[in-house]
Amino acid sequence: MNISIHQHYKFASEIIRAYDIRGIFGENLKEEDAFFLALKLLQARNNLKLKGKVCIGYDGRISSPILYSALLKGMMTEDVKIIDLGLVPTPVLYFAANYFIDIDIAVMITGSHNPANHNGFKIMLNGKTLFGQNLKDLADLEIVDSQGGQTQTEVIKSDVESTYLTVLRNLISINNNLRAVWDPGNGAACNILKKLIKHLPGEHLIINEEIDGSFPAHHPDPSRAENLQQLIKRVKEEGYDFGIAFDGDADRLGVVDSKGKILFGSHLLYIFACDLLKRNPHATILTDVKMSALIMNALKKLNCNLIQYKTGHALIKTKMKEVNAMLAAEMSGHIFFAENYYGFDDAIFGACKFLEIACHDRSLIEKSLQVTESVFAISDRKISANSLQKEKFINAVRSSLQQKNYQFSEIDGIRVDLEDGWWLVRASNTEDAILFAGEAHNMHVISEINKVFDQLLSIGSNAAGIT
16 A cells, blocks of 8 residues: 555545444545544644554454554554554453553444444544544644654554453352353454353353354344344253344444343343442443433432433443443443443443343343333334435424424434333434434334324425435
8 A cells, every 4th residue: 555645634524423433445434544544643642742552453344454554554654652452352442442551542443333344443542532523623633743654663462352351350250150152243252252251150152253254144233133033043942041242343232031032222221230239329320312211210210320311432431431420321232331340331341240140130130121021112213314414304303393392302313202102313423324213101102103203204304305
């Protein structure tokens, strides 16, 4: 890759998302983007007068090694120590960024739960995850210091996975012989899982255990039921206690019980929160706007300080520090742990924590399902829309509801709470789409919510020029 330095290099605007950089490799996300991202990060580091190290990891996608090589080449234009983690799940990079001393820049190359041809970058600068305006400012930053020449950069290959696993084993106590099936979905967690299960009591089986960036078994998103069917089949047919699934970079957690029932993000929040509150009464806990109202009401009865906030890993992590929250969860399966841990979304840690709780109090799992057993949900309605269309769509929906005197909240999108349910319309921050979600106690209310969605879909689409 021969690249000349462009002081005013511009990324495709649509890949600068709310809390990471993400696009389709070979289309709007290109190899040179990784190179210039490195230069812009080094420029930001220089502007802040930082002198610490850089930490880089990448997931198992086919395009990740290409982007990694370009990113590394960019980083090597300055004298800087680079900790090269190699192919790791995202939580290992987060762990390294917190565990090692003097990490100025941490970059994870990953497409997370998106399709195989997608990829991107999750970025930390000076100990903080970049998102929102700070991420846009980085993308627009002029490169003034770099000359593009080779330097005396030191690249240190690090096996931080071993340290990460040691920390997990010290924090988690699984003392029963549980039987679990693990599905990393051919993603970045495959290799570390093989090491992990050697230290776990009980019987553990890994399916889809080889890293394959084409994701041949199923789409790498455990928050959707269709991607858990293979796991459910193995658990039920072979009599396992649980099935555990991750997304492509292992920051989303999915769990199924012995009967094949899916424990979604809401159920996992309930389980982790009940366990946490035994040791930390009145703890502050965060949820995103898509969280089940039934689960939130059940937790409020336990006298925790429950705060609802915007969806998005970077937003949640920042808010957790602001309000000193000990736990946070999104419906998508991102679970954030700050009790004796670093407060980032870690599905591997979460899976081990779940098994620890199951050893001591399996009733919590059944209780979590009972809380939502009488609820009906809408979670898969969406319409394609680009960034400008998303803004126009939401503005039109807001105006329509204001004209009809609806009461709604705008923490993230537009959410209306009903006597017997709720509904939400929001612009996705990870894909070009408007998302519709809702929950109700009976199908009649679900039908009425869908009618409202149909009306808003027409209003918003007309305003945004969506056909």
